[in-house]
Amino acid sequence: MVESIAIRTEGLTRKFGKTRAVDGLTLSVHRGEIFGFLGPNGAGKTTTIKMLTGQLRPTSGRAWVAGCDVVVERQALKPRIGVVFDSQNLYMRATARENLSFYARLYGAPRARVDDVLALVGLQDRARERVSAYSNGMAQRLVIARALLHQPEILFLDEPTRGLDPHVARQIRALAARLAREGTTVFLTTHDMEEADQLCDRVAMIDLGRIAALDTPERLKAAQGEGAIPEPTLEDVFIARTGKALAANGFM
Amino acid sequence: MNIQASARIVWAIFCKDLVDAIKNKTILSGLASVVFVVLIYKFEPMLTAGDQLPNLLLYDAGASALAIELEDSPSLRVFTYDTFEAMRRALVRADRREIGLALPAGLDRAVDAGETIRLTAYAAYWQPEDTLAALVLLVEDELAHYAGTEVQVTLDPDRVYPADPGVAGSGFMVSIAVVLVVSMGGVLTIAHLMLEEKQTRTLDALRVSPAGPGPLLLGKALVGLVYCLVGVGAVLALNANYIVRWDVALLAAAVGGALGAGLGTLLGSVCETRQQVTLYGFLFMSVLLLPPFLIVMDDLIPGPAIDVIRWLPTSAVAYLVRASFAPTLALGPALARVGAAAGWTALLVALAARRVRRLDR
Numbered sequence: 001m002v003e004s005i006a007i008r009t010e011g012l013t014r015k016f017g018k019t020r021a022v023d024g025l026t027l028s029v030h031r032g033e034i035f036g037f038l039g040p041n042g043a044g045k046t047t048t049i050k051m052l053t054g055q056l057r058p059t060s061g062r063a064w065v066a067g068c069d070v071v072v073e074r075q076a077l078k079p080r081i082g083v084v085f086d087s088q089n090l091y092m093r094a095t096a097r098e099n100l101s102f103y104a105r106l107y108g109a110p111r112a113r114v115d116d117v118l119a120l121v122g123l124q125d126r127a128r129e130r131v132s133a134y135s136n137g138m139a140q141r142l143v144i145a146r147a148l149l150h151q152p153e154i155l156f157l158d159e160p161t162r163g164l165d166p167h168v169a170r171q172i173r174a175l176a177a178r179l180a181r182e183g184t185t186v187f188l189t190t191h192d193m194e195e196a197d198q199l200c201d202r203v204a205m206i207d208l209g210r211i212a213a214l215d216t217p218e219r220l221k222a223a224q225g226e227g228a229i230p231e232p233t234l235e236d237v238f239i240a241r242t243g244k245a246l247a248a249n250g251f252m
Numbered sequence: 253m254n255i256q257a258s259a260r261i262v263w264a265i266f267c268k269d270l271v272d273a274i275k276n277k278t279i280l281s282g283l284a285s286v287v288f289v290v291l292i293y294k295f296e297p298m299l300t301a302g303d304q305l306p307n308l309l310l311y312d313a314g315a316s317a318l319a320i321e322l323e324d325s326p327s328l329r330v331f332t333y334d335t336f337e338a339m340r341r342a343l344v345r346a347d348r349r350e351i352g353l354a355l356p357a358g359l360d361r362a363v364d365a366g367e368t369i370r371l372t373a374y375a376a377y378w379q380p381e382d383t384l385a386a387l388v389l390l391v392e393d394e395l396a397h398y399a400g401t402e403v404q405v406t407l408d409p410d411r412v413y414p415a416d417p418g419v420a421g422s423g424f425m426v427s428i429a430v431v432l433v434v435s436m437g438g439v440l441t442i443a444h445l446m447l448e449e450k451q452t453r454t455l456d457a458l459r460v461s462p463a464g465p466g467p468l469l470l471g472k473a474l475v476g477l478v479y480c481l482v483g484v485g486a487v488l489a490l491n492a493n494y495i496v497r498w499d500v501a502l503l504a505a506a507v508g509g510a511l512g513a514g515l516g517t518l519l520g521s522v523c524e525t526r527q528q529v530t531l532y533g534f535l536f537m538s539v540l541l542l543p544p545f546l547i548v549m550d551d552l553i554p555g556p557a558i559d560v561i562r563w564l565p566t567s568a569v570a571y572l573v574r575a576s577f578a579p580t581l582a583l584g585p586a587l588a589r590v591g592a593a594a595g596w597t598a599l600l601v602a603l604a605a606r607r608v609r610r611l612d613r
Contacts, residue, residue, distance in 0.1 A: 054459075075464060078460060083457070089452055093276075094272075103461065
């Protein structure tokens with residue numbers, strides 16, 4: 001495998017019964033890239049992340065993440081990736097520090113790393129409070145801190161800013177950009193087109209389990225701009241490529 | 253993953269869940285109910301014993317008239333046995349204030365002659381000395397009243413022990429209490445800990461971490477084992493007067509604790525909601541509590557069925573508990589019971605591991 005590729009899939013497919021949640025996905029993500037995975041609810045974004053992070057076995061096709069086959073080298077994959085889920089799955093009765101200390105032990109990360117990530121996400125002064133007392137934004141920052149404890153090569157962010165206040169969302173986007181500058185590959189799923197436009201180096205638009213478009217935001221918009229819309233947005237690109245209106249797909 | 257990393261992960265999960273179980277209100281209330289049941293088992297007989305007359309178990313070698321008169325005693329409940337051995341066996345069958353007495357042949361002649369009657373009394377090994385002293389005085393007074401002559405009762409220094417731990421006897425309810433603790437302890441702790449991980453989706457975070465299914469299950473099983481051991485230890489401590497062989501009692505605790513842990517991991521791997529844990533937990537406990545009762549109903553249950561029930565896991569644990577009440581241990585049957593319980597535990601854990609591995613299929 002070429003070293004510059006952090007994630008590669010070939011015909012990745014996942015079926016649930018007769019339904020193809022992900023259908024023949026083929027893509028590659030470069031090291032240090034912020035790669036956006038855009039699509040409406042039910043498009044297959046979370047299923048894709050689950051397969052790439054070893055939580056779900058593909059029905060067919062193959063994928064390599066950080067050089068590891070996601071099926072046969074699943075255990076070797078785990079220390080190389082960090083995952084921020086679409087739900088804030090923290091131990092609510094524990095403090096932030098206790099949450100992170102537990103995961104640091106799982107990953108074999110040094111204790112000092114807990115303080116480092118708390119400072120990185122701006123929670124060092126609230127570390128001894130129970131997570132149940134945290135706001136939505138604080139909890140999301142803590143989840144990100146957890147994913148960074150072991151300094152992963154690749155960070156998977158599944159809808160990281162959904163439901164967050166704008167200023168917190170901005171902080172998280174800034175953090176993702178900083179991590180990418182420092183060499184971490186970021187695989188981001190979102191339904192926020194503006195976020196993808198601002199943040200991502202490249203985006204893939206997925207609908208019904210298939211990629212409808214894959215390129216840089218600029219090239220996607222430029223290609224669309226040759227049509228009727230003078231200054232298209234990524235949203236316009238999606239509608240044009242999939243033929244679906246926003247409201248019907250439950251974006252917002 | 254190397255052994256050191258696996259051990260680190262198991263230890264991390266164990267430490268976290270050991271504390272988390274106490275913070276979980278569902279688990280805490282369940283553990284409290286187990287404690288309550290154990291205390292009721294222990295102290296209810298003592299609370300009601302004051303209302304009950306003590307028992308006098310008689311072996312009457314000479315079919316004496318004194319024995320018949322004693323049956324009218326307002327201070328004693330008198331039971332008569334055909335043989336000396338039958339009387340001694342009966343002494344270790346129930347947890348009550350009682351004493352055994354052997355009336356020799358020719359007693360009526362001695363009574364009629366106004367001689368001082370000297371008798372030997374027998375007692376089960378767990379009876380407290382002060383209780384026995386009071387019983388001896390009571391029996392002396394009652395016998396003297398009906399005999400019309402002085403009676404001296406001497407307590408045999410060799411206490412009576414159960415010959416066969418397999419039969420129901422005093423401390424039977426101790427073995428049932430141990431079975432109850434391991435069943436409930438495993439279900440309440442591990443199953444609810446695993447359920448909470450699923451419901452809060454922290455299990456997803458664990459699954460993408462280096463914690464594989466094996467260390468994950470083992471860490472949680474160890475928590476259940478600890479709580480089961482603490483519970484069993486409390487039962488044994490409360491009933492220490494029954495235990496003659498602490499090595500066997502501790503073995504029973506270890507085997508029972510492991511069984512409880514296995515049960516909890518299987519239930520936790522299968523259930524997705526609290527209602528399922530409650531329903532399946534209740535079914536599990538009901539099924540598990542039955543064999544130790546059935547095994548002693550050999551007069552009602554067909555022999556082949558008893559032979560099967562004997563090897564069910566909770567029957568094996570109950571047997572080991574009762575085996576600790578006897579001074580000698582039949583090593584073969586005891587080891588066989590250990591093997592049976594260990595086999596069942598391994599099966600439960602294997603099923604749980606298989607279930608957890610299939611979560612990502």
